[in-house]
Amino acid sequence: MIPRPDKLGAPMGALLAVALALPLASYRANRIALAEARGLFEALPAVWAAALLACAVATIAVALFVRPPAIRLAVPALTLLLLLIAIGVAARMLMANGADYARVAPGTGFWLAGFALSILITDAIVRLKPGPFLRLGVFALAAAAIAAILVTGEWNALSILAEYRGHAATFWREGAHHLQLAFGSLAAAIAAGVPIGILIHRSERLKGPVLSTLSLIQTIPSIALFGMLIVPLSWVAANVPGASEIGIRGIGMAPAFVALFLYSLLPMVANTAAGLSGVSPSVTEAAAGMGLTSRQRLISVELPLALPVILTGVRIVLVQNIGLTTIAALIGGGGFGTFVFQGLGQTATDLILLGALPTVALAFAAAVVLDAVIDVLPGAKA
Amino acid sequence: MIRIEGLTKEYAGNAVVRDVSMEIEAATITVIVGTSGSGKSTFLRMINRLVEPTKGVVEIDGTDTREMKAYELRRRIGYAIQDHGLFPHWTVARNIATVPKLLGWDRKKIDARVHELLELLQLDPDEIAPRYPHQLSGGQAQRVGVARALAARPDMLLMDEPFGALDPVIRAKAQTDLKSIQDRLGSTILLVTHDMAEAIRLGDRIAVMSEGRVEQLAPPAEILTHPASDNVRNLVGDDDRPFRYLSLIPVSERTEEGTAEGTPIAADRSLYDALAEMIWSGREVLPVVGEDGSARGLVRRGALLDAARSVA
Numbered sequence: 001m002i003p004r005p006d007k008l009g010a011p012m013g014a015l016l017a018v019a020l021a022l023p024l025a026s027y028r029a030n031r032i033a034l035a036e037a038r039g040l041f042e043a044l045p046a047v048w049a050a051a052l053l054a055c056a057v058a059t060i061a062v063a064l065f066v067r068p069p070a071i072r073l074a075v076p077a078l079t080l081l082l083l084l085i086a087i088g089v090a091a092r093m094l095m096a097n098g099a100d101y102a103r104v105a106p107g108t109g110f111w112l113a114g115f116a117l118s119i120l121i122t123d124a125i126v127r128l129k130p131g132p133f134l135r136l137g138v139f140a141l142a143a144a145a146i147a148a149i150l151v152t153g154e155w156n157a158l159s160i161l162a163e164y165r166g167h168a169a170t171f172w173r174e175g176a177h178h179l180q181l182a183f184g185s186l187a188a189a190i191a192a193g194v195p196i197g198i199l200i201h202r203s204e205r206l207k208g209p210v211l212s213t214l215s216l217i218q219t220i221p222s223i224a225l226f227g228m229l230i231v232p233l234s235w236v237a238a239n240v241p242g243a244s245e246i247g248i249r250g251i252g253m254a255p256a257f258v259a260l261f262l263y264s265l266l267p268m269v270a271n272t273a274a275g276l277s278g279v280s281p282s283v284t285e286a287a288a289g290m291g292l293t294s295r296q297r298l299i300s301v302e303l304p305l306a307l308p309v310i311l312t313g314v315r316i317v318l319v320q321n322i323g324l325t326t327i328a329a330l331i332g333g334g335g336f337g338t339f340v341f342q343g344l345g346q347t348a349t350d351l352i353l354l355g356a357l358p359t360v361a362l363a364f365a366a367a368v369v370l371d372a373v374i375d376v377l378p379g380a381k382a
Numbered sequence: 383m384i385r386i387e388g389l390t391k392e393y394a395g396n397a398v399v400r401d402v403s404m405e406i407e408a409a410t411i412t413v414i415v416g417t418s419g420s421g422k423s424t425f426l427r428m429i430n431r432l433v434e435p436t437k438g439v440v441e442i443d444g445t446d447t448r449e450m451k452a453y454e455l456r457r458r459i460g461y462a463i464q465d466h467g468l469f470p471h472w473t474v475a476r477n478i479a480t481v482p483k484l485l486g487w488d489r490k491k492i493d494a495r496v497h498e499l500l501e502l503l504q505l506d507p508d509e510i511a512p513r514y515p516h517q518l519s520g521g522q523a524q525r526v527g528v529a530r531a532l533a534a535r536p537d538m539l540l541m542d543e544p545f546g547a548l549d550p551v552i553r554a555k556a557q558t559d560l561k562s563i564q565d566r567l568g569s570t571i572l573l574v575t576h577d578m579a580e581a582i583r584l585g586d587r588i589a590v591m592s593e594g595r596v597e598q599l600a601p602p603a604e605i606l607t608h609p610a611s612d613n614v615r616n617l618v619g620d621d622d623r624p625f626r627y628l629s630l631i632p633v634s635e636r637t638e639e640g641t642a643e644g645t646p647i648a649a650d651r652s653l654y655d656a657l658a659e660m661i662w663s664g665r666e667v668l669p670v671v672g673e674d675g676s677a678r679g680l681v682r683r684g685a686l687l688d689a690a691r692s693v694a
């Protein structure tokens with residue numbers, strides 16, 4: 001008798017099977033030439049293709065019928081690692097008989113297989129119910145694997161790395177801008193949002209108006225908000241002495257920073273207030289009854305107990321800002337978005353990916369790290 | 383000694399505590415009892431100024447509490463509440479150390495005090511001190527709450543339904559333990575409850591509250607024998623009054639000369655216990671023994687019933 005296939009394993013296994021039939025890589029004679037598909041056995045030496053196929057088939061079988069989460073994690077993870085190395089091998093092989101400016105990029109088969117494997121891995125990790133440290137460990141391992149692949153030059157023949165080599169200097173500069181904008185606006189939002197959150201927690205009268213104003217800001221589309229800030233900031237730059245010297249302009253980092261800050265306020269303020277009102281009334285009453293002053297109560301009892309919820313706000317803001325910073329490039333704010341919009345202009349997919357992939361990786365890393373931190377806090381258990 | 387005079391609290395013109403006056407002797411337990419909403423908590427919280435009185439005076443050892451900073455006053459008064467209000471992000475030891483830390487005690491002294499208090503409340507210090515509140519049972523958490531309230535040797539202890547969340551068996555034990563701790567330390571305790579049985583078991587004096595007023599302030603026996611109003615009578619429960627009364631009187635008070643057969647009863651048990659024993663064992667007379675097991679005489683069923691009848 002055949003056991004019932006796994007609910008998530010069945011569709012993901014099917015997806016993986018489809019991916020095997022789709023092109024693993026795409027080959028272009030030059031950067032903007034039409035792409036030609038290369039299937040698994042066209043793109044890879046026979047040994048590699050066979051190994052990858054075998055691993056994929058094993059993964060499908062595991063996804064469908066195997067229970068223990070450890071195996072459900074190990075087999076797709078191994079397959080994913082092989083896939084990541086194989087795409088580099090494929091690029092080298094395809095480039096070997098092409099011109100210097102030929103390009104090899106991952107094909108739909110690669111992306112689909114990568115997606116299915118990631119879902120299976122994530123699902124297995126969830127089933128393992130890992131603690132925060134194990135999650136961080138798994139994440140560090142994955143990051144280390146990707147870093148190793150990059151450093152050893154396994155992927156050097158891939159078009160996205162060719163694109164990187166063409167933009168190496170600006171890549172790290174824009175990366176630094178991206179982080180400055182995302183983290184700088186987060187820091188400003190924490191510095192302003194936590195006190196505002198404390199204030200509205202204490203004053204029922206202010207709560208409604210403050211929260212509705214901040215929600216209103218959230219409803220403005222990001223491009224419109226960036227645009228709306230150009231006018232007042234240009235005015236400030238032109239009329240306030242010293243403003244333009246410290247970098248305030250109608251376009252560039254300043255409006256991007258202000259817009260990101262404004263978007264970040266609602267999550268910070270709302271989560272601070274929610275965290276504080278989530279503190280059990282008997283705890284605040286006991287704290288007052290023991291003779292803690294109102295300041296001591298806030299600092300040593302209320303804020304620490306609200307911290308997990310406040311950090312959830314930080315996580316929301318950070319992930320949101322890392323994504324939104326991409327748009328800042330439109331008004332000259334810099335960041336990885338620069339590559340995305342250049343790439344869109346030139347219909348150069350590789351350039352778009354050069355901006356998009358690091359952004360996604362950063363957002364993912366921020367989410368994983370902050371989730372783990374939130375779980376480690378002692379207040380989270382109560 | 384605590385002197386309370388004309389204490390009143392109004393919310394939007396509605397008095398929830400009305401003109402309450404009383405004097406509380408040091409080293410006694412005064413229990414405030416009343417139905418829910420009668421103003422007990424508000425009254426209690428005016429003493430440590432968690433609620434500021436609309437009118438009236440509270441004096442502790444002759445000092446008007448309004449002359450102190452509220453937080454300084456509260457550090458001198460222990461406070462224990464129904465849901466114990468332990469700080470969930472601190473260990474038991476850190477929780478108990480709250481007020482001593484605020485008062486700037488040095489570490490050695492605090493550690494020794496925490497150890498001493500946990501032992502006093504029959505908790506194993508090595509095992510319990512490092513735990514977090516979510517790792518405690520309800521009864522343990524309640525005892526830690528009491529330990530925390532006692533930590534800085536406060537002048538007095540305010541307790542708002544401290545046993546309200548406990549199941550009946552643990553609750554009875556907690557009451558006995560509180561009584562013996564109070565005996566040992568000579569603390570002045572003001573305790574709020576809605577449970578008359580608890581009030582009778584614990585109180586040296588009972589203040590019965592109704593609609594913000596103290597309707598009667600008297601020792602338990604007097605509350606039982608001479609309820610001052612229908613409200614008090616209802617709260618005691620007419621049917622239970624004789625039994626409650628018997629539970630207050632020790633067997634030694636009705637012991638007569640003579641000898642009797644069967645399992646003896648200790649002289650410090652209550653007449654209520656003696657009656658129960660008579661009913662269970664089908665006897666009319668029980669021999670009475672002292673703490674050391676020596677014969678003290680006997681107690682008769684007739685004498686018990688006479689005592690119970692005197693309440694009616």
Ligand SMILES: Nc1ncnc2c1ncn2[C@@H]1O[C@H](COP(=O)(O)OP(=O)(O)O)[C@@H](O)[C@H]1O
Pocket residue numbers: 393398416417418419420421422423424425
């Ligand atoms: N902060 C407040 N504002 C308005 N009314 C209150 C407040 N605190 C208590 N009350 C009212 O005072 C009355 C007595 O409350 P409380 O002292 O808590 O009674 P008890 O402890 O006897 O149950 C209740 O009717 C309650 O609704």
Ligand SMILES: [Mg+2]
Pocket residue numbers: 422423424542
């Ligand atoms: Mg109450």
